[in-house]
Amino acid sequence: MHFSDLGLKAELLRAVADQGYDTPTPIQQQAIPAVMTGRDLMATAQTGTGKTAGFTLPILHRLSSAPAGQLARVTKKPRVLVLVPTRELAIQVEESVRTYGKHLPIVSLAVFGGVGINPQIANLRRGVDILVATPGRLLDHIQQRTADLSAIEILVLDEADRMLDMGFIRDIRKIIALLPKQRQNLMFSATFSPDIRELAAGLLHNPASVDVAARNTAAETVAQCVIETNRDQKKELLCHLFATRGWHQVLVFARTKHGADALSKTLEKSGISSAAIHGNKSQGARTRALTDFKEGKLVALVATDIAARGIDIDALPYVINYELPDVAEDYVHRIGRTGRAGMEGKAISLVSHDERGNLRDIERLIKRDLERLVIPGFEASAIAPPKPVQPPRGARKPQPGRPQAKKTAQNPSRPQQHHSGNRHR
Ligand code: AMP
Numbered sequence: 001m002h003f004s005d006l007g008l009k010a011e012l013l014r015a016v017a018d019q020g021y022d023t024p025t026p027i028q029q030q031a032i033p034a035v036m037t038g039r040d041l042m043a044t045a046q047t048g049t050g051k052t053a054g055f056t057l058p059i060l061h062r063l064s065s066a067p068a069g070q071l072a073r074v075t076k077k078p079r080v081l082v083l084v085p086t087r088e089l090a091i092q093v094e095e096s097v098r099t100y101g102k103h104l105p106i107v108s109l110a111v112f113g114g115v116g117i118n119p120q121i122a123n124l125r126r127g128v129d130i131l132v133a134t135p136g137r138l139l140d141h142i143q144q145r146t147a148d149l150s151a152i153e154i155l156v157l158d159e160a161d162r163m164l165d166m167g168f169i170r171d172i173r174k175i176i177a178l179l180p181k182q183r184q185n186l187m188f189s190a191t192f193s194p195d196i197r198e199l200a201a202g203l204l205h206n207p208a209s210v211d212v213a214a215r216n217t218a219a220e221t222v223a224q225c226v227i228e229t230n231r232d233q234k235k236e237l238l239c240h241l242f243a244t245r246g247w248h249q250v251l252v253f254a255r256t257k258h259g260a261d262a263l264s265k266t267l268e269k270s271g272i273s274s275a276a277i278h279g280n281k282s283q284g285a286r287t288r289a290l291t292d293f294k295e296g297k298l299v300a301l302v303a304t305d306i307a308a309r310g311i312d313i314d315a316l317p318y319v320i321n322y323e324l325p326d327v328a329e330d331y332v333h334r335i336g337r338t339g340r341a342g343m344e345g346k347a348i349s350l351v352s353h354d355e356r357g358n359l360r361d362i363e364r365l366i367k368r369d370l371e372r373l374v375i376p377g378f379e380a381s382a383i384a385p386p387k388p389v390q391p392p393r394g395a396r397k398p399q400p401g402r403p404q405a406k407k408t409a410q411n412p413s414r415p416q417q418h419h420s421g422n423r424h425r
Contacts, residue, residue, distance in 0.1 A: 006032045008061050011103035016057070019099065025050035027212045032058045034208035038184055042200050043210040046190040047159070048336045052096045055082075055156055055186050060097070062154070063129055064104045072107055072127035077151035080130040081179070083172060085162040087112035087134060087283060088290065088307075093158060094132040106130060111147075113137040114283035121146045135163070135171035142178065152179045157203075160189040161196055169199070176203065190333075222319075222335045224347045225371040226359065228380040231352035235263070237378045238322060238350065239270040242299070249293070250318040252302045253334050255325070263322060264302040274300035277307040305330050308337065321349035324358040328365040348373070353384035 003016050003024055024032065027049045034041050035058035045051040059080055072078060084090050094110035101108065108130040111120045117140060124131075124146050131138075131147070141147035155176070157163065163172060185203050189196050192211075200207070229237055241247070252267075254260040257278040264276035275289035275298050286307065293301040294313055305325060319338045325331055331349075338345025349370070351359050363369050 001029055006057075007036065008032070008057055009064060009104075011064070012057055012060055012100060015100045015102050016053075018102075021053075025054070025212075027051050027210060028054045028057070030208075030210040030212075031055060034210070035059065035184075035186060036061055038062070040184060040204040040207035041186045041210065042204055042207045043186070043188045043212075044190070044192050045188055045210070045212050046333070046336055049212050051158075051188055052093055053100060055158075055188070056093070056096050056100050059130070059154055059156075060101045060104060060106060063106055068105075071105060072129040073105075074127070075151060076125070076127045077148050078124075078128050078131040079151055080154045080156070081138075081149065081152050081175075082130065082132040082156040082158055083135055083138070083163065083175065084132060084158045085134065085166050085168065087114060088286070089159060090132050090134055091287070094130075097130050097132065101130075108132065111137050111141060112283075113140075117141070117144075117146075135168045135175060138175060139171055142175070149175070149178050150180065152183055154184045154186065155179060156186045156188070157199075158188050160187050160199065161191045161193060164193075164195050164199070169195075172199075222338055222345045222347050224335060224349070225373045226349045226351050227373050227375055227378070228351050229375075229378045230380055230385055231354065232385065233378050234322060234350050234352065235266050237375060238263075238320065239267065239272070240375070240378065241320075241348070242267070242270070242272045247318055248299055249296065249313075249316060250300050250320055251293075251308065251313070251316060251337055252300055252320045252322050253308065253325070254302055254304060255323045257304055259323070260302045260304055260307075264300070267300050267302070272300055273298045274302060276302045278304040279306055281307075305334070308334070313337070317345060319345070319347045321347065324349060324351060324355045324362065326358065328358070328361040331362045332366065353380065 001024060002022060004013055006024065027043060027045045031041060031043055031051070031054040035055060043051065043054070045054070063079060068074070070079070082093055084093055090110040090112045094108050097106075097108040106129045107127060109120070109123050109128040110132045112134040113136050117137070120141070121144075124141065138147060142149070157172070163169070185205070187200055187204060227237065238252070242250070252263065254263050257280050260276040260278050264274045267274040275292065277286045277289050281289075289298065289301060292298045302322075316338045319335050321331070321334060325334065335347040338347060349359070359370075
């Protein structure tokens with residue numbers, strides 16, 4: 001099938017061709033015709049399947065088919081509302097709207113928290129056809145009467161499962177209550193949990209349903225391997241991999257905000273330009289890091305799972321799990337950042353003894369054993385090294401220059417290293 005078989009307007013086909021796409025992805029093949037007819041839609045699809053174009057293209061087609069008098073620059077009222085869980089996703093969805101709508105007179109805007117509200121108000125006043133919003137900030141605008149939802153014709157809930165996970169259900173219900181009853185509803189979710197079913201049952205009328213969310217899609221297309229090592233060797237191993245493999249764009253996952261910061265600093269020290277993104281970073285810092293990474297100014301972006309949600313980077317070649325996630329499904333989400341839309345991608349996980357249970361859970365979920373890669377000098381010791389003993393609270397930190405206990409095998413606070421061979425420093 002070709003995009004031109006879908007009945008989309010010439011302006012949209014041109015924008016799609018500008019992007020270099022000729023074949024619609026499975027979700028696009030199914031969703032685009034359904035949405036064009038005005039039907040409600042329930043789609044089970046993850047990021048990476050092409051879902052954004054799956055709803056953006058038919059929405060733009062419908063909006064631009066209406067008389068010019070209905071355009072927001074005349075009415076000053078948005079006609080489409082896309083609710084998303086995170087600022088990053090808001091920015092990316094709105095970027096897609098602009099990309100695909102660039103040959104049409106349709107205006108879009110993303111509104112999200114963590115940044116000043118006044119520029120958003122000024123833009124809303126000028127008239128916005130497609131409003132992409134996170135629920136909290138949209139409610140702020142509603143309260144201040146700077147967003148008028150009385151002319152919404154199409155509502156999209158994108159990553160609905162994430163919105164529920166993040167506790168947005170009450171906000172979503174409040175927002176839905178303010179919309180005109182007569183409208184088209186599109187819902188996208190990576191999972192089809194009982195909560196999602198309930199939300200869909202109350203929201204959608206006779207929906208077309210599209211399911212391309214084989215949870216393991218990415219797991220099947222991304223080349224994956226595991227390097228078993230000791231926890232205290234991971235930092236050095238990661239720097240070694242960067243130094244020896246000529247990587248230029250790598251998304252690294254860490255479990256904690258603090259861990260992400262520390263790892264990013266270590267990479268910087270060893271000459272690998274890097275930034276960390278996580279929930280404690282300001283919106284400005286997160287957007288800047290993401291832009292620098294996309295533009296190739298940063299080699300590594302170290303992220304926590306929450307911060308990485310919705311990050312969309314074309315042709316991201318590598319994902320590194322510096323630490324495995326606690327929840328096996330998050331592994332599939334993480335590696336789904338690479339190998340998008342047929343591009344080749346590789347995911348490498350550094351696994352220490354304490355993470356072997358997590359690894360077993362992941363292998364069970366994706367129904368296969370991951371290939372083990374051995375890096376000489378960084379092999380895991382046969383038995384788990386003892387955990388470093390934490391000094392008691394209030395104990396004095398060793399002072400620089402003071403003599404310290406020798407770090408030998410006799411000292412149990414220092415994990416023993418069983419490897420031999422060359423370390424690349
Ligand atoms: P999404 O699932 O919407 O996050 O999109 C995943 C990635 O696939 C994005 O980087 C899109 O630009 C890209 N993409 C979307 N549709 C197509 C297509 N038909 N062919 C190739 N790439 C696409």
